[in-house]
Amino acid sequence: MSLHAMAPAGHDDHAAYTAVFTGARRTELDELLTHYPTKMAALLPALWMLQEDRGWVSPEGMDEVARVLDLTPAYVKGVVTFYTMYHQHPVGTHFIQVCTTTPCNVCGAEDVVSTFLKETKCGELGVTSADGKYTVVEVECLGACGFATPVMVNDALVECVGVDTVKDLLAGLD
Amino acid sequence: MGYPHPSHARETPVISKHFGESEARTLSGWQARGGYETLRQALATDPVEVQNVVKDSGLRGRGGAGFPTGVKWSFMKPDGKTHYLCINADESEPGTFKDREIMRWTPHQLLEGTAIAAHAIYAETAYIYIRGEYTEPIARMREAVRDAYAAGILGANAMGSGKRVDVHVHKGAGAYICGEETALMNSLEGRRGNPRIKPPFPAVAGLFAQPTTINNVETVCAATHVLKHGADWYKSLSSPTNPKSTGTKLFSVCGNVARPGNYEVGMGFSMKEFLWDVCGGPPAGRTFKAIIPGGSSVPILTPEECEGAVMDYEGIQAAGSLLGSGGVICFDDTQDMVRQIARLARFYAHESCAQCTQCREGTAWTTRILERIRDGEGTMKDLDTLLEIADNMTGKTICVLSDSCATPVVSGLKKFRHEFEAKIPKNRSSVMIPSLSTAAA
Numbered sequence: 295m296s297l298h299a300m301a302p303a304g305h306d307d308h309a310a311y312t313a314v315f316t317g318a319r320r321t322e323l324d325e326l327l328t329h330y331p332t333k334m335a336a337l338l339p340a341l342w343m344l345q346e347d348r349g350w351v352s353p354e355g356m357d358e359v360a361r362v363l364d365l366t367p368a369y370v371k372g373v374v375t376f377y378t379m380y381h382q383h384p385v386g387t388h389f390i391q392v393c394t395t396t397p398c399n400v401c402g403a404e405d406v407v408s409t410f411l412k413e414t415k416c417g418e419l420g421v422t423s424a425d426g427k428y429t430v431v432e433v434e435c436l437g438a439c440g441f442a443t444p445v446m447v448n449d450a451l452v453e454c455v456g457v458d459t460v461k462d463l464l465a466g467l468d
Numbered sequence: 469m470g471y472p473h474p475s476h477a478r479e480t481p482v483i484s485k486h487f488g489e490s491e492a493r494t495l496s497g498w499q500a501r502g503g504y505e506t507l508r509q510a511l512a513t514d515p516v517e518v519q520n521v522v523k524d525s526g527l528r529g530r531g532g533a534g535f536p537t538g539v540k541w542s543f544m545k546p547d548g549k550t551h552y553l554c555i556n557a558d559e560s561e562p563g564t565f566k567d568r569e570i571m572r573w574t575p576h577q578l579l580e581g582t583a584i585a586a587h588a589i590y591a592e593t594a595y596i597y598i599r600g601e602y603t604e605p606i607a608r609m610r611e612a613v614r615d616a617y618a619a620g621i622l623g624a625n626a627m628g629s630g631k632r633v634d635v636h637v638h639k640g641a642g643a644y645i646c647g648e649e650t651a652l653m654n655s656l657e658g659r660r661g662n663p664r665i666k667p668p669f670p671a672v673a674g675l676f677a678q679p680t681t682i683n684n685v686e687t688v689c690a691a692t693h694v695l696k697h698g699a700d701w702y703k704s705l706s707s708p709t710n711p712k713s714t715g716t717k718l719f720s721v722c723g724n725v726a727r728p729g730n731y732e733v734g735m736g737f738s739m740k741e742f743l744w745d746v747c748g749g750p751p752a753g754r755t756f757k758a759i760i761p762g763g764s765s766v767p768i769l770t771p772e773e774c775e776g777a778v779m780d781y782e783g784i785q786a787a788g789s790l791l792g793s794g795g796v797i798c799f800d801d802t803q804d805m806v807r808q809i810a811r812l813a814r815f816y817a818h819e820s821c822a823q824c825t826q827c828r829e830g831t832a833w834t835t836r837i838l839e840r841i842r843d844g845e846g847t848m849k850d851l852d853t854l855l856e857i858a859d860n861m862t863g864k865t866i867c868v869l870s871d872s873c874a875t876p877v878v879s880g881l882k883k884f885r886h887e888f889e890a891k892i893p894k895n896r897s898s899v900m901i902p903s904l905s906t907a908a909a
Contacts, residue, residue, distance in 0.1 A: 329634075329636045331550075331676050332657065332658070332676065334657060334658035334659070335656060335657050335658045335676075336658065337658030338638070338639065338640070338641050338655065338658060339638070339639065341641070342600075342639060342641070363658075365658075372660060373658065373659065373660055376643065376660040376661060376821075377600075377640075377641035377642045377643050377661075378641070378642035378643065379600045379601070379640075379641045379642035380641055380642075391601075394811070395562045395764075395811065395812075395815050396562055396563075396723075396764060396797065396808050396811050396812045396815070397562055397563050397722040397723050397764075397795075397797050399808065399811050400723045400724055400797075400798075400799055400800075400803055400808060401723065401724070433601075434560075434562075434644065434815050434818055434819060435560055435561075435562040435644070435815065436601050437559050437560060437564065437565050437568050437599065437601065437602065438565050438568065439562065439563050439564070439565050439720065439722035439723070439728075439795070439797070440472075440565055440720060440721065440722045440728035440729045440730065441472075441565075441728070442722065442723075442728070446601060446603075449603045450603070451601075451603065451604065
């Protein structure tokens with residue numbers, strides 16, 4: 295009996311879940327599996343696919359990834375929680391990561407963060423704005439230290455953001 | 469070149485020569501610049517010979533450790549086992565952003581170097597592990613890989629040589645520690661990025677427990693130029709006075725400096741001339757207070773210590789720090805060193821994989837103590853505690869993340885102790901909390 299068949303009777307949380315790895319995504323995953331000698335090695339890429347399609351890595355999504363890669367859900371969760379880039383809960387439409395590590399900090403990154411928090415009305419780090427549009431977090435070194443302050447908005451990197459350019463940046467997102 | 473600035477006359481652009489040229493990104497553009505000819509020649513050459521040329525050039529790893537590249541390659545023997553090459557593009561060391569520009573502007577340069585390195589170590593498969601935040605470099609590299617396969621440069625019969633070279637781009641997911649070579653291998657295998665105990669070393673049992681070589685992005689790019697122009701040419705690019713550090717090095721410059729960016733100079737370049745002439749010195753009206761010359765994990769230098777130093781492995785070590793990854797972080801006279809060192813410690817506390825006690829507890833306590841000193845709530849005893857913790861964090865863990873956290877604390881306390889002391893309220897200098905029994909009596 296597989297581990298997935300061990301859920302208690304009547305446990306139907308998964309009923310509403312639609313699988314990610316069907317059709318083109320399944321083909322993509324199958325192709326990816328040929329790059330590695332083990333199925334486990336496709337775990338990070340599979341989690342990326344899940345997040346790209348669903349916006350976050352839900353417990354049900356982790357179960358599906360575990361199933362397609364012959365891993366246990368606990369193992370998958372252990373890996374997910376190690377890495378900072380997998381969202382373990384839904385985030386705003388615009389996920390804003392501001393680098394505040396030392397090289398950016400000496401260039402005023404902390405003021406950039408507070409400006410983002412004010413302008414997006416998020417108020418607090420990690421809290422999604424009431425309209426669901428923004429989530430602002432501090433991030434450790436984005437590897438663009440010469441372009442302080444670098445900010446990632448979803449997959450796009452914006453270089454040289456200053457307190458005076460935050461408003462325009464946000465206006466450009468709408 | 470000093471991207472995003474035009475090349476400075478004092479630079480020696482080899483790897484960075486085509487930064488800023490969007491045409492160099494394409495396969496045809498790269499081939500028009502002589503690209504893949506060196507790979508063609510290398511594939512027709514015996515791997516041992518390739519290893520020997522790189523050994524003769526004196527090229528050393530550019531990721532931070534500085535291990536001789538040709539020697540590393542020579543650990544890989546034709547033993548019939550499956551060999552793997554990992555390219556470490558998990559560039560996450562604060563202050564370092566050179567590999568980013570290599571991949572953004574010259575993805576085929578990295579691909580050519582990767583294929584050459586794979587051939588040199590008898591590997592048919594190479595993985596380029598790129599940190600997840602590098603979305604543009606990942607897209608550029610994936611496009612380059614696709615084009616190279618379509619052109620028959622990669623694949624079962626690479627460039628018609630009859631040899632198989634497969635290259636796959638693997639996207640990380642946010643973890644500084646995955647830049648540590650064994651953590652990277654764990655991550656690539658689909659595990660948490662915990663560093664492994666060595667031995668076994670990667671050359672014996674690395675990725676998927678097979679013999680593996682792991683090289684930095686800049687290293688394999690440099691190796692391509694070595695093979696193209698010869699070992700003697702490569703050695704002629706650096707100062708003849710130090711044969712231990714050869715060729716050119718990309719330095720990323722950031723923080724409080726007039727012209728931040730990437731600059732490529734010959735090893736042995738004067739640090740004073742580099743900082744003040746090439747990079748334009750501190751921002752207008754300010755002076756430098758401190759310089760971290762090799763990424764956040766190396767000791768902090770004072771401007772005076774930098775003045776007489778030369779920029780190569782031995783030169784920076786003689787000045788009291790390390791070349792590391794070549795990330796130069798500048799602090800001007802307006803910076804509060806306690807605040808900045810506390811922020812660095814917070815980085816390491818956030819990035820600790822928490823496997824070793826000394827690191828998990830040490831980085832967290834160091835951060836807490838530094839932040840309370842920063843906030844004016846520290847005691848003089850805290851300064852001794854910091855050094856004691858640092859001692860317990862150095863040389864005692866599986867990898868060097870713990871040491872890296874201790875380094876700026878120890879050097880910062882040594883060189884800027886007055887700033888720490890100035891934040892400690894006088895009446896808190898020797899707080900003694902009586903034990904319960906004493907208090908009762």
